[in-house]
Amino acid sequence: MFGINGGEFLILLVLAVFVLGPDKLPVYAQQLARLVKEVRRMATGAKEQLREEVGDEIADMDWRKLDPRQYDPRKIIKDALLEDDDDDVTSGAGQRTTGQPRALPSPAPVRSGGAALQSNERAPFDLEAT
Secondary structure, eight states: OOSOOHHHHHHHHHHHHHHHOTTTHHHHHHHHHHHHHHHHHHHHHHHHHHHHHHOTTTTSOOGGGGOGGGOOHHHHHHHHHHSOOOOEEEOTTSOEEESOOOOOOOOOOBOTTSOBOOTTOOOOOOGGGO
């Protein structure tokens, strides 16, 4: 559970007996048992609340399909690169182009007030913004 084998657990148990003492060890063991029971109860309650709020569709969901470890990024990239791009695109003028990207018009520079700059006017520079 925590990556502790039997020998390490025994060493931790002996260390706990020396640090806590044999008289306080049963009290702390009872507190630990109560804590574990409370955490389990809270986890069960959270599961039930989730099932009530989401409904039965969560119980029918195949979680293995959503596991990211099953996807091979090399295969996804290879499939995307080898995918045929035969879709025809209609340009804004009604002309048919085949897969050629069209250049987007560059936006006119706008000042902070919203008015466009004149061709000989420099854009404002704000020292505090940089």
